[in-house]
Amino acid sequence: MLKFFKKDEKIRCGVVGTGSLGQHHARIYAGMKGVDFAGIYEANPERAKEISALHNCRAFSSLDELADACDAVSVVVPTDKHAQVALPLLAKGCHLLIEKPLCASLEEASQVLAAAQSNNCLVQVGHVEHFNPVMSFLEKEINRPGYITTERLGTYQTRGTEVGVVLDLMIHDIGIVLALVKSPILKIDAMGINILSKTEDIANARIEFENGCVANLSASRLSLKRNREIRVFQENAYLSLDFMNQKGHLVKKSDIIAYGLKMKVGLAKAGDVSSIPVIDIPIEKGEPLALELSSFVSSVREAKQPKVGAALGKTALEVAITITEQIRAKAEKMK
Structure with a gap:
């Protein structure tokens, strides 16, 4: 069963990858009502320091640490790393917004879908349009x-x-x-x-x-x-x-x-x-990205399927x- 959050309970959100697009996920979460922006995981130490200072948030040293502090996470890394990042986060019970495309292959997409189902996690795919x-x-x-x-x-x-x-x-x-x-x-x-x-x-x-x-x-x-x-x-x-x-x-x-x-x-x-x-x-x-993240947080809060779920994301990938x-x-x- 998906966890239900109280109406006034803040959703703890994080971001993996703070490059040209991920930085905007961080910016929006940091200013979003009903969200406790837990922080980021960024492989580049200098970039991690820059973004965490900008938004007064924590730069986690590992995916595991980020997962333990978050209810929902945006995965904003290169496509060929999506499954590598998503699978351990799902294993920790994090709901995910994975930037499009869902994965680099249908095999990886199937693995992500199976992991989401077995861990009772929502997966939204970042088809921002x-x-x-x-x-x-x-x-x-x-x-x-x-x-x-x-x-x-x-x-x-x-x-x-x-x-x-x-x-x-x-x-x-x-x-x-x-x-x-x-x-x-x-x-x-x-x-x-x-x-x-x-x-x-x-x-x-x-x-x-x-x-x-x-x-x-x-x-x-x-x-x-x-x-x-x-x-x-x-x-x-x-x-x-x-x-x-x-x-x-x-x-x-x-x-x-x-x-x-x-x-x-x-x-x-x-x-x-x-x-x-x-x-x-x-x-x-x-701003489409702000509307997308707001919809994602609402889906997590209300335990409802996202507008662009993993099934649609997988079909588009196919x-x-x-x-x-x-x-x-x-x-x-x-x-």
Whole structure:
């Protein structure tokens, strides 16, 4: 049985790994109501000293010490170290938020899932875009998408290159698409290329679902600009949204029909798209990571399954690995 916490009882939280992303987990926990920020475990002694001083928290000398002091822990280390860090924490009974992707392999993901179950621990996977206010709008408006396109571009940096761009960036959009379409996958066709890394830096995947929906996902970590956009087409509307700037617009089928009627009676001219109402979407902006950590703490407090649990995280990982394997198989044929 999962432990139930009293309403006013603080959840003791910690962070493993305080690099470019982990430092923000520490910052948010340190200022979060209802949380007692126990401290961090960081392999780099100088970094550990810096972050612990910044947030007036303890820098633990081992994972065991951190686990003993925490109810919940964020695991923010390189992907290939996720299982290595998560398994001993789960054995100590800690609930975990593991940054995406869940693990580097399905075998490791299965081990983490089994350990979580046997130790009555929650595991949330850090698919942070699921907590972006843009996703909240999509979840309300999208009921039967027919075609989805996503584009996720990032500038090159060495962080994250222990895996390819599919596991590094595209997996965000894989998780989003799976949540919106809610249908088994029929077919995947992918391609990609590595330029600066040992693994793919640019990738494209076309996913066909059993319900007829098609999603076209593109990702690159060699762009001169950053971009995170999604376009969704369904029978009654077209939506274009920007995850990074938390804005977008909507065109409704009913408004297009009204435009056609205006053309018939001479109130609009062909090609005069200004007559079609394009609705700016009112999105209440918020920091996705703060919303994600708040949701995680609430799940721990209320002993409820997280919005992005380990099962969804494993499914997204399975799709990402299938895409990656296709890319690498095609690359081998070209040699």
